[in-house]
Amino acid sequence: MVLYQNNDAFMCKIFATTLQGEVQDWFHTLPPQSIRSFDDLSLVFTKEYSSYHSIKQKSDHLFNVKKNPQESLRDYVKRFKAEKAKIVECDNSIPNAAFQK
Structure with a gap:
């Protein structure tokens, strides 16, 4: 390199x-x-x-991640994934439920 x-x-x-x-x-x-x-x-x-x-978020934090009215679905998914990445040892059932909500 x-x-x-x-x-x-x-x-x-x-x-x-x-x-x-x-x-x-x-x-x-x-x-x-x-x-x-x-x-x-x-x-x-x-x-x-x-x-x-900074301190990692807990998985219930994902239920507060909402799509903004002017935000594209693609941008929302990117933002949601970024928030999910901040969670330590996150079971997939919680992010799935939060995303569906």
Whole structure:
């Protein structure tokens, strides 16, 4: 990767391929064109997943995630997944029930 350290686009694409699970879901919720460089991506990632990250939510928090009237279904699903990613050891039955509600 040292050979490509000056190619931000390539570095970002390679980084994205290493993500799995909740982290990959989080990555796909980033607003389009919000990352301008690999340094930006590194900073956002570090803030999200550092040990100083805010306390995780409980699963009942998902029942408060409502679709805004002007929000597209696609944007709502992205936001819902981002909130679900904040929950530690979340059983799938609770997010499913919250999403259906």
